[in-house]
Amino acid sequence: xxxxxxxxxxxxxxxxxxxxxxxxxxxxxxxxxxxxxxxxxxxxxxxxxxxxxxxxxxxxxxxxxxxxxxxxxxxxxxxxxxxxxxxxxxxxxxxxxxxxxxxxxxxxxxxxxxxxxxxxxxxxxxxxxxxxxxxxxxxxxxxxxxxxxxxxxxxxxxxxxxxxxxxxxxxxxxxxxxxxxxxxxxxxxxxxxxxxxxxxxxxxxxxxxxxxxxxxxxxxxxxxxxxxxxxxxxxxxxxxxxxxxxxxxxxxxxxxxxxxxxxxxxxxxxxxxxxxxxx
Amino acid sequence: xxxxxxxxxxxxxxxxxxxxxxxxxxxxxxxxxxxxxxxxxxxxxxxxxxxxxxxxxxxxxxxxxxxxxxxxxxxxxxxxxxxxxxxxxxxxxxxxxxxxxxxxxxxxxxxxxxxxxxxxxxxxxxxxxxxxxxxxxxxxxxxxxxxxxxxxxxxxxxxxxxxxxxxxxxxxxxxxxxxxxxxxxxxxxxxxxxxxxxxxxxxxxxxxxxxxxxxxxxxxxxxxxxxxxxxxxxxxxxxxxxxxxxxxxxxxxxxxxxxxxxxxxxxxxxxxxxxxxxxxxxxxxxxxxxxxxxxxxxxxxxxxxxxxxxxxxxxxxxxxxxxxxxxxxxxxxxxxxxxxxxxxxxxxxxxxxxxxxxxxxxxxxxxxxxxxxxxxxxxxxxxxxxxxxxxxxxxxxxxxxxxxxxxxxxxxxxxxxxxxxxxxxxxxxxxxxxxxxxxxxxxxxxxxxxxxxxxxxxxxxxxxxxxxxxxxxxxxxxxxxxxxxxxxxxxxxxxxxxxxxxxxxxxxxxxxxxxxxxxxxxxxxxxxxxxxxxxxxxxxxxxxxxxxxxxxxxxxxxxxxxxxxx
Ligand SMILES: Cc1ncc(C[n+]2csc(CCOP(=O)(O)OP(=O)(O)O)c2C)c(N)n1
Ligand code: SF4
Numbered sequence: 001x002x003x004x005x006x007x008x009x010x011x012x013x014x015x016x017x018x019x020x021x022x023x024x025x026x027x028x029x030x031x032x033x034x035x036x037x038x039x040x041x042x043x044x045x046x047x048x049x050x051x052x053x054x055x056x057x058x059x060x061x062x063x064x065x066x067x068x069x070x071x072x073x074x075x076x077x078x079x080x081x082x083x084x085x086x087x088x089x090x091x092x093x094x095x096x097x098x099x100x101x102x103x104x105x106x107x108x109x110x111x112x113x114x115x116x117x118x119x120x121x122x123x124x125x126x127x128x129x130x131x132x133x134x135x136x137x138x139x140x141x142x143x144x145x146x147x148x149x150x151x152x153x154x155x156x157x158x159x160x161x162x163x164x165x166x167x168x169x170x171x172x173x174x175x176x177x178x179x180x181x182x183x184x185x186x187x188x189x190x191x192x193x194x195x196x197x198x199x200x201x202x203x204x205x206x207x208x209x210x211x212x213x214x215x216x217x218x219x220x221x222x223x224x225x226x227x228x229x230x231x232x233x234x235x236x237x238x239x240x241x242x243x244x245x246x247x248x249x250x251x252x253x254x255x256x257x258x259x260x261x262x263x264x265x266x267x268x269x270x271x272x273x274x275x276x277x278x279x
Numbered sequence: 280x281x282x283x284x285x286x287x288x289x290x291x292x293x294x295x296x297x298x299x300x301x302x303x304x305x306x307x308x309x310x311x312x313x314x315x316x317x318x319x320x321x322x323x324x325x326x327x328x329x330x331x332x333x334x335x336x337x338x339x340x341x342x343x344x345x346x347x348x349x350x351x352x353x354x355x356x357x358x359x360x361x362x363x364x365x366x367x368x369x370x371x372x373x374x375x376x377x378x379x380x381x382x383x384x385x386x387x388x389x390x391x392x393x394x395x396x397x398x399x400x401x402x403x404x405x406x407x408x409x410x411x412x413x414x415x416x417x418x419x420x421x422x423x424x425x426x427x428x429x430x431x432x433x434x435x436x437x438x439x440x441x442x443x444x445x446x447x448x449x450x451x452x453x454x455x456x457x458x459x460x461x462x463x464x465x466x467x468x469x470x471x472x473x474x475x476x477x478x479x480x481x482x483x484x485x486x487x488x489x490x491x492x493x494x495x496x497x498x499x500x501x502x503x504x505x506x507x508x509x510x511x512x513x514x515x516x517x518x519x520x521x522x523x524x525x526x527x528x529x530x531x532x533x534x535x536x537x538x539x540x541x542x543x544x545x546x547x548x549x550x551x552x553x554x555x556x557x558x559x560x561x562x563x564x565x566x567x568x569x570x571x572x573x574x575x576x577x578x579x580x581x582x583x584x585x586x587x588x589x590x591x592x593x594x595x596x597x598x599x600x601x602x603x604x605x606x607x608x609x610x611x612x613x614x615x616x617x618x619x620x621x622x623x624x625x626x627x628x629x630x631x632x633x634x635x636x637x638x639x640x641x642x643x644x645x646x647x648x649x650x651x652x653x654x655x656x657x658x659x660x661x662x663x664x665x666x667x668x669x670x671x672x673x674x675x676x677x678x679x680x681x682x683x684x685x686x687x688x689x690x691x692x693x694x695x696x697x698x699x700x701x702x703x704x705x706x707x708x709x710x711x712x713x714x715x716x717x718x719x720x721x722x723x724x725x726x727x728x729x730x731x732x733x734x735x736x737x738x739x740x741x742x743x744x745x746x747x748x749x750x751x752x753x754x755x756x757x758x759x760x761x762x763x764x765x766x767x768x769x770x771x772x773x774x775x776x777x778x779x780x781x782x783x784x785x786x787x788x789x790x791x792x793x794x795x796x797x798x799x800x801x802x803x804x805x806x807x808x809x810x811x812x813x814x815x816x817x818x819x820x821x822x823x824x825x826x827x828x829x830x831x832x833x834x835x836x837x838x839x840x841x842x843x844x845x
Contacts (some may be wrong), residue, residue: 018696020707041664050703054536064696065707070688071696072706075562078532078603081496085536088520093540093688114525161298188480235479262520273513277474277485279306279649279811 011045013038018068024060027217029181029207030060033127036184037069037096040191051094054082056108056160058100058134060127060207069096077108080115083122084195088262091121091207096193098125105141105162116171118260119200122238125191126164126202127181129209129216149212165241165252168202169234174257175201176237177230178249181208186249193251199259208249219247281334282420282464282535285363286353286412290318290325291407298329299647300413300427305333306476306649307426309468313338313614315646317362317584317829319355326355333420335469337650339613340787341752343835345369346463349412349417351396352377356384365389370463372415374408392458399452401443410446410464414453421462424454449779468835475652478504479617479643483573484513484654486621487545490658491629493519494544496533498526501585502641502771503575509689527552531559531572538563538570539697541662541687545627547573550592551582553636556797557599563634564604566697567675567683569662573622576640578828588642589828590750592803594638597706597779597810605723607635608779612737612753614648619656620776623734626660631725632682638778640801642831645750668693673704677717681725726780735777735785742769743792744845748799749775749807752832756799759837768845781814797823797843799837 016038041051051069055061057076064071070093074082083097089136104112104126122242130147132138138150141162148156166175175197179187187205194201206223208216222245230251231237237253286301288294291489298314305312313332319325330345332338344366350356352374359385365371367388373380375393385391394415398404410431417427431446456671477485484506487495495514511521519542524530530546538544548556553574563570578584596608607627611620618641624635665672665684674695676683683704686693699714700708709715737753740760748756753774760772773789775782790796798821800807805825811817824832824840 048694049689052540052688062708065698068694070686070694072536072566073696073698073700074532074535074566075558075699078528078559078562080527081532082536083495083521083538084529085494085533085538086540087536088496088522089531089537089542089544090540092690110525111529185576261834263515264513267518268513268516270485270517273488273516274485274652277475277477277481277652279303279473 001251011042013042016041016048016069020065023062025211027210028059029209030127031065032181032184032187033125033205033207034063034066036187036191037125039184039188040195043188043192044195046094047117050092053095053096054086054263055079055097056099056103057133060098060100061103063098071219077103078111079103080108080111080124084115084118084120087120087122088243091261095170096123096125096195099148100133101126101128101130101142105164105167109141113167113171116168116173116200116202119174119199119257120260123194123201123203126203126204128164129206129207129213130161131209131212133209133212136267142246162201163241164204166238169237169241169253169262172257173202174199174255176253177203177251179203179205180219180223180249181205182223183249190209190251197254199257201270222247224248230254280346280467281332281338281342282603283332283345284347284349284416285328285330285345285417286349287326287328287356287359287363289354290321290327292327292351293407294327294329294351297409297413298331298366300430300646301331301416302649303434303478304417304422304427304431304472308422308466309431309472310335310466310649311337311469311473312649313341313470313646315341315642319358320586326358328359333464335467337473340834341831342644343833347416348372350374351408351412353381356381360384370650372596377749385421394456394458394760396453399456400449402452405445406449407446408667411453414450415456415459416800417450419455420458420464421463424451459556468729471651473649473651474652475615476647478645478647479574479611479613479614479639481509482614483547483621483637483639483644484510485616486569487625488513488517489618490543490583490611490625490714492543492545493517493520493566493623494537494542495546496522496524496530497546497548498530500549500551500552501784502577502645503549503573506547506573506575506636506644507596527555528559528641531556531570534570535563535568539566539568543569543629545571545573545625547575549575549577550595552577553595555590560606561600561602561633561660562603562699564600564606565699567685567722568697569628569632570623572630572634573621573639576638580816584829586641588640588751588801588831590640590752591803591806591827592638593778593802593806593810596638602638602801606630606633606727606779607726608773609635610638610750611643612750612776614646615645615653617643617652617654622656623658626658629662630660631729632662632685633726638750640751651722665690665693669784674706675702675704675718677704677721680728681721711780718800731777731782735775735782737774737776738789738791739772740764742771743793744769744795744797745771745773745793746797747773747775747811748843749778752799752801755832755834756837758834759841760835762838763841768841770841778810783815786815790818793818795819797840798823799832799842800825801828801832
């Protein structure tokens with residue numbers, strides 16, 4: 001798999017970048033996600049016009065405009081619904097969806113579990129910084145219960161955070177991986193595999209928010225790569241996820257599951273349907 | 280020549296089926312008819328009624344009085360009394376074993392006749408009272424029993440020979456029951472008989488398909504679900520797809536995603552679902568993505584009266600979006616008009632790259648009508664696409680008519696990011712005052728400058744007295760005006776099919792010279808009246824006939840109003 005990190009000579013990652021300067025803070029992990037994504041696209045040599053990137057709202061969700069793909073920056077939490085509609089209507093397109101932990105697991109949590117369950121051929125990049133960056137630093141569903149730096153929850157949340165991989169597994173996603181924006185080459189590999197996987201792929205990217213979670217700069221010391229191959233056994237995957245500290249990276253689970261796609265049946269015409277209305 | 284009848288009974292007693300069969304039987308006789316379904320919230324064992332009107336010409340509303348009522352039992356019948364007004368001379372056939380006529384049903388001059396329907400049904404093993412009731416109704420309406428036998432065979436065929444035989448025998452037992460009085464109606468076939476039967480919900484579904492909708496996402500809700508159930512297998516046969524979404528937030532966004540991909544898309548819901556969709560509809564406005572939302576209105580607010588009709592989502596459809604968000608709001612005027620209005624809505628949405636809300640309601644959506652086939656209308660509404668965008672392509676370019684060519688994913692060089700954030704012409708987010716006003720202007724302009732032609736309203740009659748209405752109230756208003764004219768009165772009727780963008784000049788012109796104005800709507804807080812006064816210049820202060828659902832307007836009460844105004 002190591003060759004994945006090297007884009008082929010023919011297409012350069014810059015080919016997939018728009019000229020728009022990101023709004024992100026210096027040091028934001030989202031820069032590396034953008035860069036890994038464009039590398040993955042270059043490696044796969046995907047035609048830009050056949051690739052769509054849809055998102056919700058948040059710092060992370062700004063990503064489509066920074067690419068030169070067909071992008072849709074929608075509303076908060078609904079990115080997966082947009083992507084689902086697009087893929088159902090245009091199955092031949094490569095459809096990528098991106099957003100933050102607030103966007104995908106709080107306001108859009110219902111769409112997340114149902115997208116896993118539906119298992120359409122979409123790739124979902126969950127840029128997890130365990131905080132709401134855009135609205136200036138509130139706790140998200142993946143925030144540690146004792147994090148008390150938000151005025152909104154001055155005593156911490158006192159709630160167990162979601163473990164995105166566990167949620168995705170329980171809800172039926174067929175490809176689950178975790179990456180780290182401090183490891184762009186590893187992230188590129190994961191994205192290549194995720195895009196190639198037929199079915200719903202979830203790539204959780206630990207993507208630090210230095211502005212509101214400066215302590216996340218220390219993530220580079222606590223991240224460790226998994227030393228095992230991806231499993232297709234959900235029980236084993238669950239054991240690994242729950243035994244883990246949430247900082248392991250790599251592909252956790254990969255399985256063949258029925259992919260939802262529009263039913264193709266005997267075709268007819270509107271005129272023929274209208275015959276039903278004759279009494 | 281027309282007659283109204285109701286068949287009532289506990290849910291599951293088969294009164295809706297009996298009503299449908301009766302409607303089929305009318306069609307076989309070359310007669311027109313309308314059947315409204317009324318039922319309670321229970322899934323089984325509640326109450327249900329088929330409310331029918333039979334005529335030798337198309338009928339679009341129920342009548343002032345019911346001449347005939349067949350009650351299979353008295354369960355919860357009090358919940359219907361307001362919807363089934365009986366009067367002097369009305370005939371009430373009721374199941375003998377169910378006891379005497381309850382006082383709330385009994386009216387001065389109503390002829391009540393106990394019939395042993397249960398016993399007649401029991402003559403056959405597995406017999407059902409609803410087939411007996413069908414026989415009674417057929418006899419009293421002077422319909423031919425041979426036609427009924429053939430129809431029962433056709434409709435019940437898949438249940439097996441025995442089921443057909445039992446139903447036919449039950450029908451005969453009712454038809455030939457010796458206690459029946461003389462028929463109350465004599466059927467002469469219409470000179471141009473009906474050639475179509477449809478419900479409003481089917482009509483909306485068909486209108487969408489006719490217009491090219493090939494993607495639907497929706498979440499089940501009464502009374503819109505039957506439209507979705509109708510669409511699902513059919514859209515698949517047209518190379519399209521219907522997704523049962525996880526909720527309405529998903530439905531609208533899925534539809535927007537599909538439409539953005541170039542495939543005309545729709546969702547259908549009722550009031551509570553429309554509330555959830557509003558943010559998404561705003562996204563369609565800002566991102567200039569065409570999408571159609573059909574709202575089959577029911578009693579509100581909140582969960583309200585899920586199974587019964589009201590025209591009270593108008594405020595929400597007109598004003599529910601945050602920000603300055605120009606969009607289309609349309610309302611079909613009757614059952615067959617659901618086809619035309621929905622088709623038109625899709626074309627307008629596509630042509631103007633804007634969301635369209637279509638306000639149908641339970642009364643229209645779930646009524647079945649025998650009608651003439653709605654005309655094929657060739658709309659020219661097509662999406663303006665950027666076929667070869669070039670490197671300087673600007674998705675939200677400022678254009679004279681406000682419509683900017685849209686590059687569909689797959690189009691080389693057309694890549695851009697659609698955005699709900701305010702943006703400059705290229706699509707890049709911008710909070711600059713100038714960009715905001717330019718984009719607000721163009722989005723408003725494309726709707727304001729569009730020529731909507733003649734379909735914006737249905738108009739009839741002349742005179743200084745006028746009635747203004749919309750949606751499913753139109754049927755009763757139309758008939759009241761016809762009766763008023765037959766009495767020698769003069770009245771103009773205007774029923775608005777296009778509510779937003781408001782056709783202010785056209786309505787002013789239509790109302791020129793009017794000195795008395797009546798507004799008819801089914802809402803408690805006079806939403807339509809307030810809309811008219813906010814968006815239009817009315818020549819006079821209107822009189823308003825407004826009331827909430829579920830009791831429909833009858834032509835008679837509107838006629839009384841007209842008489843008192845002239
Ligand atoms: C309906 C709605 N509610 C609230 C907001 C405000 N809002 C914008 S972004 C955001 C949270 C973003 O957090 P996350 O998705 O984790 O992304 P990040 O900014 O951290 O990358 C919120 C609450 C909104 N835009 N829309
Ligand atoms: S606030 Fe945090 S997430 Fe947002 S751009 Fe800045 S560093 Fe990134």
